[in-house]
Amino acid sequence: MRYALNRRQWIKTSALALAGLMTGPGLTSCKGETSVMKKIPDPGDFIMLHNNESPFGISPIARKAITGSIDLSNRYPHRNYTQLIDSIAEREDIPPDHIILGAGSTDVMVTLIHLVKKEGEILVADPTYFDFIYYANLADRPLNRVRLNDKYEHDLETMEKQISPRTDLIYVCNPNNPTGSITPKDKLQAFCEQASKKTMVVVDEAYHEYVQDEAYASMIDLVKQAKNIIVTRTFSKIFALAGLRIGYGIAHPEILKRLHKLSRNFAPVAWLSLKAAVASHQDQMFIQSVNKKNNQAKAFLYEELDKLGLSCIPSHTNFVLFKIDRDARELAKILERKKILIRPFVFHDSQWIRVSCGTKEELQTFISSLGQLI
Numbered sequence: 616m617r618y619a620l621n622r623r624q625w626i627k628t629s630a631l632a633l634a635g636l637m638t639g640p641g642l643t644s645c646k647g648e649t650s651v652m653k654k655i656p657d658p659g660d661f662i663m664l665h666n667n668e669s670p671f672g673i674s675p676i677a678r679k680a681i682t683g684s685i686d687l688s689n690r691y692p693h694r695n696y697t698q699l700i701d702s703i704a705e706r707e708d709i710p711p712d713h714i715i716l717g718a719g720s721t722d723v724m725v726t727l728i729h730l731v732k733k734e735g736e737i738l739v740a741d742p743t744y745f746d747f748i749y750y751a752n753l754a755d756r757p758l759n760r761v762r763l764n765d766k767y768e769h770d771l772e773t774m775e776k777q778i779s780p781r782t783d784l785i786y787v788c789n790p791n792n793p794t795g796s797i798t799p800k801d802k803l804q805a806f807c808e809q810a811s812k813k814t815m816v817v818v819d820e821a822y823h824e825y826v827q828d829e830a831y832a833s834m835i836d837l838v839k840q841a842k843n844i845i846v847t848r849t850f851s852k853i854f855a856l857a858g859l860r861i862g863y864g865i866a867h868p869e870i871l872k873r874l875h876k877l878s879r880n881f882a883p884v885a886w887l888s889l890k891a892a893v894a895s896h897q898d899q900m901f902i903q904s905v906n907k908k909n910n911q912a913k914a915f916l917y918e919e920l921d922k923l924g925l926s927c928i929p930s931h932t933n934f935v936l937f938k939i940d941r942d943a944r945e946l947a948k949i950l951e952r953k954k955i956l957i958r959p960f961v962f963h964d965s966q967w968i969r970v971s972c973g974t975k976e977e978l979q980t981f982i983s984s985l986g987q988l989i
């Protein structure tokens with residue numbers, strides 16, 4: 616029954632959108648715009664270690680699902696929305712009406728940003744996920760940035776003190792990008808419980824499937840208690856579906872209703888993306904095998920960076936951030952000329968390089984070029 620009700624609600628929402636009753640910000644996303652590069656690189660020409668994509672390929676079951684579904688691409692994807700929503704609902708033990716899908720989790724986050732009142736303020740860590748900051752700036756929503764603490768965790772005490780009547784949204788990225796660090800579960804739970812009494816909290820769990828540390832926990836449990844919290848997740852990382860643009864948010868239906876009203880598209884996720892996501896989501900063996908390869912890549916990076924005398928922040932993700940003693944942007948440009956792409960950062964009075972866990976060969980090439988440059 617719950618399933619049927621959810622489907623009816625969804626069709627009602629879609630019909631409203633079709634009738635043009637919903638207005639949306641009509642946003643477009645361009646990763647290249649946030650890059651130090653002027654042009655968007657062709658993956659065939661570069662070693663791509665700058666976007667935290669998975670180099671380990673998609674699940675074989677997802678591949679089969681995609682190729683087996685091509686002939687139904689002429690149909691709108693409604694039926695597959697419910698399949699994926701039900702799969703997520705079952706895994707997370709949450710009712711299906713608590714789930715919203717988007718063309719990547721960025722889609723859900725950008726809509727959240729547009730829920731923030733023009734005169735409101737978004738509380739974020741510094742540094743945190745660059746694209747969230749980018750889209751908040753693009754939407755002219757003021758940011759209040761609170762420096763990460765010395766362990767690169769969110770400084771939740773200071774963040775709590777910074778909550779004011781103007782605060783309309785709090786963004787917590789856990790694990791955090793670009794640091795790869797986690798904020799411990801007990802502290803984060805307590806913070807979310809308190810903060811969500813005053814304003815909405817979004818917890819971005821894009822790297823959730825990589826985390827193997829007991830100090831970490833998803834905040835989905837708080838969503839179950841109907842707190843003013845939304846958790847976002849993505850299929851772009853461990854599932855390697857970045858090019859198929861699919862992600863989701865988990866929140867109380869009241870929050871999702873507000874998001875649906877801002878939606879610019881009655882079905883933002885494509886049929887083949889849904890098919891691939893459903894198959895990947897159920898492929899536990901695949902997640903384990905990617906984690907194994909990712910851990911090996913990370914161990915290799917730790918060891919090689921250590922040999923070069925470079926110190927990095929222990930990472931709970933598929934990328935590693937390390938400090939360097941020279942201009943990070945300049946180094947990124949030199950590496951780019953050598954066809955290796957990484958991300959430079961400057962924060963906490965230091966220069967940093969973030970490198971994604973590529974294949975062994977890619978990382979060997981990167982390390983050997985880096986060794987010549989530092």
Ligand SMILES: Cc1ncc(COP(=O)(O)O)c(C=O)c1O
Pocket residue numbers: 666667718719720721722744788791792819821822848849850851857861862
């Ligand atoms: C923290 C974080 N959130 C979200 C995303 C993007 O997710 P999606 O591809 O689902 O839009 C990324 C991608 O780099 C990320 O690092």
